[in-house]
Amino acid sequence: MNQPAAVSKPLDTQVQRKAGRWKKHVSGYLFLLPAAIIFILFLWVPITKGIIYSFYTIDFVKGNEFVGLDNYKTIFNDPDVWIGVKNTLYYMFLCLIIGFWVPILFAIAISELRRFQGFVRVAAYLPNVIPAVVLYGLWRWFYDPVGPINGVLTQAGSDQIAFLTNKSWSMISLVIMETWQQFGSGMLIYLAAVLSIPRDWYEAAEIDGAGIFRRIWHITLPSIRGLVLLLFLLQLIATTQGFQSQLALLDGGPNKATLTYSLLIVKYAFTRLDYGVASALGVLMFLVLGGLALLQFKLNNKGAAKS
Amino acid sequence: MKSVDRGILSSYDYRKKTNKLGFLVVIAVIVAMVGSMLYPVLTALFNGLKANTEVNSFPPRFLPSEWHFDNYEAGWNFMNLPVFLKNTLMIFGGNMIMTVVVLGLAAFSLSKLNVPYQRAIYFFFMITLFIPPSTYIIPNFLNLKDLGLLNTYAAFWLPASASAFYLLLLKNFIDGIHHEMFEAARIDGASDWKCFSLIAVPLSIPIFSTLAIFVFSTAWNDWFWPSLVMHSDSKYPLATAVYKYVISAQRLNLNIRFAILTMVMLPPILVFLTFQKFIMRGLQLGGVKG
Known part of the structure; x- marks a missing residue:
């Protein structure tokens, strides 16, 4: 009498367990459902629509019309696009030579501070929390012909510089402003890496007779090489898309000197109301940036495997 | 040593x-x-x-x-600052709720519930990290228009949780919570929902507060996107309003302009000085994204 019960009991629990597992998965999938819907609706749909729209003329009143490759033809015949590409490359270049090395240098210098290191960190990061619109308001005044920078220049006896209205200065001025704002976050990331280098290595190098600069060159810099490369790529990806400060401070001027590619996308869409061409510009940009993003992904994975 | x-x-x-x-x-x-x-x-x-x-x-x-x-x-009387401030806080609040609920649930499920095809689902979320936002900014706008969300707060709230980066941070954090905790709860008869709401969420408060700072700074700083999505004065967040009426204004005395800018700048600075530690830690987390 007891035996069948003993046999059927594990069977029962097995069935139960199966049902339980099924139930468990139901709630697991239910938990994922809202996120999946939102990702599809607000990321995947726009991305696909962008590709589709690049073959259409978008008209809110008359409806969309298929035009084949016309949008792309417009792009390749538009001299502004080449100006935009050139300006974007110039902007990226300036960001590298003016902005990229600053946080590395300061991270190494600040890591040597024994006192007030916390204060310096906070001060360096402070501009990061200033809202972008305030930043624009502030720096427009700094760069003003009667602003403080030109005030110092006049007192020093040199000519004034029209930071924003001079064609050859405008992009440089923007990059200096952005470097001022953003270098703190990069610096803190580097600083953490620099501080995590074992101190014994320096000790050993010093005993072997390495000078200060050789210690930095052969120990500090190689130790943060991966991070430098990663932030380099991230900066490239970020700067290819830069347009907000160009738009807010100069609206792409003077004489299109700060008209970047992304700004052109925005202008095509919201001043020329040519959404089709704007979408096509986006698709082209995606094709170029996809390569960079993949590279970053590989680097990231390497970094993850290491740590 | x-x-x-x-x-x-x-x-x-x-x-x-x-x-x-x-x-x-x-x-x-x-x-x-x-x-x-x-x-x-x-x-x-x-x-x-x-x-x-x-x-x-x-x-x-x-x-x-x-x-x-x-x-x-x-400066305070120059424009209706309280209304704009309210709008910014509305956007921040809604975005935060969406992030906690939607991404929290998804991260918990991906981290602890072992559903079949988990890796594929995770990949589906993560691949969006590698598509630069400005390449689909225009279709994104058109999409919101098609959905009829323009000029509504939902245009911010709903897409707020479409962030693979936040999902990544959350999942990494929840991965660090011990399995035993949830097993014990399950033995006591807790459902998955209870495991999430009574164990995972309270234990994830550190990461949520880090995210809150990110979400706050986005809501406080972003001026461009709201200026596209919102059409009416009464719905602009603070940053957009300042851009439209202070930065672009022609006839506004400089001293008043600076007074307004200072008022807009102070809250984030105070938040930063108060929550310094969280922010610095968040920065290390966010370092990968920059």
Whole structure:
């Protein structure tokens, strides 16, 4: 009498367990459902629509019309696009030579501070929390012909510089402003890496007779090489898309000197109301940036495997 | 450990005169840097307290000769700051709720519930990290228009949780919570929902507060996207309103302008100084994204 019960009991629990597992998965999938819907609706749909729209003329009143490759033809015949590409490359270049090395240098210098290191960190990061619109308001005044920078220049006896209205200065001025704002976050990331280098290595190098600069060159810099490369790529990806400060401070001027590619996308869409061409510009940009993003992904994975 | 006491320089290096001098130069550069970081913030503050003629005098002076605290009152009355502030906070609040609920659930499921095809689902979320946002900014706008969300707060709230980066941070954090905790709860008869809401969420408060700072700074800073999505004055968040009415304004006295800018700048600075530790840690987490 007891035996069948003993046999059927594990069977029962097995069935139960199966049902339980099924139930468990139901709630697991239910938990994922809202996120999946939102990702599809607000990321995947726009991305696909962008590709589709690049073959259409978008008209809110008359409806969309298929035009084949016309949008792309417009792009390749538009001299502004080449100006935009050139300006974007110039902007990226300036960001590298003016902005990229600053946080590395300061991270190494600040890591040597024994006192007030916390204060310096906070001060360096402070501009990061200033809202972008305030930043624009502030720096427009700094760069003003009667602003403080030109005030110092006049007192020093040199000519004034029209930071924003001079064609050859405008992009440089923007990059200096952005470097001022953003270098703190990069610096803190580097600083953490620099501080995590074992101190014994320096000790050993010093005993072997390495000078200060050789210690930095052969120990500090190689130790943060991966991070430098990663932030380099991230900066490239970020700067290819830069347009907000160009738009807010100069609206792409003077004489299109700060008209970047992304700004052109925005202008095509919201001043020329040519959404089709704007979408096509986006698709082209995606094709170029996809390569960079993949590279970053590989680097990231390497970094993850290491740590 | 004695070796911890040194940096790149050792105490021996400090004894050499050239090194000492070099180090002093480095310190001077750092001090200059700190000064240049603090100067603009203080300038904004003091310019907001000057008389208008003094702000426009050339060369500019740092400290005001007369203190005009009424500028702040004038700035406050210049535009309807409380309404814009309310809008910004509405956007922040909604975004935060969406992030906690939608991404929290998804991260919990991906981290602890072992659903079949988990890796594929995770990949589906993560691949969006590698599509630069400005490439689909226009279709994104058209998409919101098609959905009829323009000029509504839902246009911010719903897409707020479409962030693979936040999902990544959340999942990484929840991965670190011990399985035993949930197993014990399950033995006591807790459902998955209870495991999530009563165990995972309270334990994830550190990461949620880090995310809150990210979400807050986005809501407070973003001026461009809201200026596209919202059409009416009464719905602009603070940053957009400041851009439209202060930065682009022609006839606004400089001292009032600086007073408004200072008022907009102070809350994030205060938040930053209060939650410094969280922010610095968040930065390490966010370092990968930059």
